Amino acid sequence: MEEMPIKMEHLLHELSVLSLAGGHGEAAGFSLTNYTFWLIAAVILVLAFFIAGSRNVKLVPSGIGNLAEAGVDFVRNSVCIDVIGPEGKKYFPFLGTIFFFILINNLLGNIPPALPGTGTVGTTFTWAIIVFLVYNGIGIKKLGFFKYIKSLVPSGTPWWLAWLLFLIELISHMLRPFTLGIRLFANMYAGHVMLGVFAAFAAIFIEHLSPASIAVVPLSVIMQIALRVFELMVAVLQAYIFTILTAVYIGGALEAGSH
């Protein structure tokens, strides 16, 4: 068991951002890293998937076109229209991009040598900040800057309560990009750490065979498989949650003036 800290150190090193080409020390994060490599791979995959899916558009699609259409239909109907309302169709390009980018990144991270591009704070917080700017932009575009700021507090609130409500609303808005970014990053990162921990368990108990190995090794392997299936579910769920929360925020910004 004394090898566990060494194995964990190794695991966390594998999952940290490592520069592949150029860049040392401080600059490493700005060069081509192991995460950005798989991020680019995922972007190419998304592009290839939709180019292949939309090349041969038919009334009754088949094969890859069918899959692409089902995915697009899902985001448009059960995210855009169900959450934002009929005018949600306008925001499909933005929400669809987020959904498929995150989904393919998450799923790609489940194939062993690959890392999820969404497993670093850089990617997730960039998206979270983009979402923050977009939904506030939509609100400001609709109401104008001062009216939008005023709409954070329901009209008719007495002045002594209004400033307190305003402060609370301001904090909750500021927390939104933070929680969006943290949620996606931590889900992807924690999942891979969990898988690694059980792999390390199995490795240690195989290296040092003891009576306990009979119980621990099969259990670790079973957990490994179960967690992998769970990770696949989490990958889809997190892409869905990120998109649906973005839709909720956009819907909130659109409704801002009406209550």
Next chain:
Amino acid sequence: MDNLGNALVFGLGAIGPAFGLAIVGSKTIESMARQPEMAGRLQTTMFIALGMIEAIALLGFVLAFAI
């Protein structure tokens, strides 16, 4: 022994969100059983609540690494 504090941060921080998830899950199932025709919309709302609760637990996870 040095890492015990980190583990405790996450372990204790996960208790609250665990109760929250339990409430959200059980209430959604209850509502779905009462009104099956609302299942789709209930599920969407459930996922939104689930995502928000989850963030609290994951803040603990990040803190456990940061400390």
